[in-house]
Amino acid sequence: MKSQKKNIDRRSFLRTSALAGGGMIIGFNLFNACKPKVKPAIDISKLNFNDFNGFIKIADNGMVTIFAPNPEIGQGVKTSMPMLIAEELDVSWDNVHVVQGGLDMDVFQRQVAGGSQSIRHGWEPLRQTGATAKQMLVNAAAAKWGVDAKECSVENGVISNKKGEKLGYGEVVLDAAKLEVPKDVKLKNPKDFKIIGQDVQNVDVDEIITGKSLFGIDFKREGMLYASVMRPPAFGQKLVSFDDAEAKSKEGVVDVFQFGDKIAVLATSTWIAMQAKKNLKATWKEDTTLESTEDHDKILFDLLAGNTFETLRKDGDINKAFKEADSVLERTYESPFLPHNCLEPMNFFADVTDKKVELVGPIQTPAGTANRIAKELERDIKDVSLEMTRMGGGFGRRLYGDFAIEAALISNIAKKPIQVLFSREDDMADGIYKPAIKYNISAAIKDSKVTGYHLKEAAINSNMYGLISNFFPAGAIENYQVDIANYKSNITTGAWRAPYTNFLAFAEQSFFDELAETMDVDKIQLRLDLLQNVKGTTDERIEYSPERLEAVINEAVEKSNWGKVDKNTYQGFAAYYCHNTHVAEVADVVMEAGVPVVKKVTCVLDCGIVVNPLGARNQVEGGVLDGIGHAMYGNLEFKQGVPQSTNFHNYRLVRMKETPKVEVHFIKNEIAPTGLGEPALPPASAAVANAIKAATGIRITKQPFINASEKIFG
């Protein structure tokens, strides 16, 4: 198990300053704090506080404003990260007001860093920020009283001394801001946590349920034009020419122009822009090969059968193990391209003038995107400002700033403030998809033991990252090898919630069930037996903890009543480690009118300390249902480079009646927390497939399940 220790130099990210209007702010730069080995790109000492990506503001009346450092895409960090600060600051959550590093029209230089956005990375620096501020406030009170700071205590933002005197944070905040930043602050013992571990509601819930403007699509500016963009209909096509006479004749259309291989339509409303785009007559030509799904299938099968692999991990000698095996099990698993389908389609605002480049919108990578735009427009990065809005979903799609770059390019040509909005059809057809991937897995069995394991991946464009080859069952099987191969396509692909593991977990956890059936052993016991081999390993590459994986498995067996349910319920099991979190899931399936229906999923997770159980359960519930939904229905095919799904009438997303109840259990411990946005998703599809096998006798090896076999879903 790798150490997660981080060498954090507090002096590099903590600064305080008295506010002109009263109160104190304490700033920290999470981006740099998270990456101790990365040299800061900017000289922190020369920044003002608006340059920091998070800070605390304490007003004279004791009210605390905590600026949430990271983009909010629905994963709850706008709530949970400030909780970490508030905990160590020792204030009542009721007195805390959380603000996203929001729009500040006066400070165009504001550069917000993305960096790692998880609780795992924020755990230490955010608590240290709170603890440091608290210590300074205590030091100020102690100086005022002429007592030793060690004799003072704090509760809910009120400092007390031994004589019983009290001072609120607001009363000492101005003095505190003038003090030196202490170097050695003590963090709380987890047993003393008052906010961490409590159910805290989403800080934006009031705005969400009343329809306040929060999202990128809601951003408006006086004089702003709405831009609709026509892009090549097929991957591999280029623009030859276009006729915009009809589009331009429409009332409300302000301009139509080409940029690159795209055509922008600018209008006075979204509707006019979208309609006028349909009036464009464009001619396209083939530039690179127009690819189809059947081509990809053949290419990926050929890769799996070929010898162009790169080896990610090799233990022992698999060839020898397979040669000496009593029997060999080999299976191939297949998954399609998937669009992200964030419910808020891609959009961005840009106002490019001679003086500045102003960008506003939903983006997971604000700093990187601002830099790319500066480069694209040949502008100094100092001229570029980018503000994050709340995001109507991300799932990886908003890591890529293509839509923000489009907005900047269009505004640069039009010299007007504009908002680019993808229609749903644009969003689905111009995606950066989860690539199609196929896995081939073989296991060697000798003397009733698994002696060899060979995982081969064939993927479009890019392969699993190296760490994944050190996930379970790495270290558990003597002869073990992971090989990867890929084909470079002109179809754009990228990260999709739990990249690679979202389908690899399905393949491997389905395979282990088949392996147990072949070996005629208990399915869960097979996994537990393998985990015993990893305990006490000296292999530092192993990413997971066998003890923690074993614990979630045992807990899932108990909580799901594994093997003890009524005879009409069929259960399927899966356990997986990814994103530093250990998860086990059990799916309960019943047959209704001859069709398997998932009724319940029991999910047990070890993510260390659960910062906000209310938000954490929401992530797990959603992750499990998202995993099931996409495994059941998700499928994007291509014909001659053209995506064959265009909108939700021919791309099926999971809906209420298709969703089971998700029961969530966390292992209680005091280990530093890890992320929850992704790890519940990967094992869900395998648990369901294994339950469907139990219910129907049919093994599904290909997603989407709905197309797997007419015998199952009719």
Place this chain on the structure above:
Amino acid sequence: MAKFKLQVNNKSYDIEVSEDTPILWVLRDHLNLLGTKYGCGIGQCGACTIHLNGEPVRSCSLPISSVVDNSITTIEGISEAGDHPVQLAWKEIDVPQCGYCQAGQIMTATAFLEKNPKPNSDEIRDAMHSNICRCASYNRIEKAVAKAATANS
């Protein structure tokens, strides 16, 4: 372009747009009522759900010319202070993840509970099946509708 008179959240508006303009875009681009969301434009996802004379409708597929002389209610209009029982239930259950679909979900739920104040679980699941939540907060949506219904008992 043509002139229209609209009743939205008990206020009267004069609008000049082309007659095929969906109410969704009138609300968002012309009246600055941004709570109603665009998701698909073809009435499939429900993010744009509003009430037309109390009935839930998909505002993305409803041209302005078809709704004059009708009363429109949007998420901004279902309560003065965000305290409609459905909103309160949404808050207590802490339903939202990204939050983008939730206005549409709430509009579907409020219209449904008007018609069926004491629904059972199957009826809730039937009614809410029409709205997509990409974050899949379905367990909580179901719970929140059931919770809101208890205010009717």
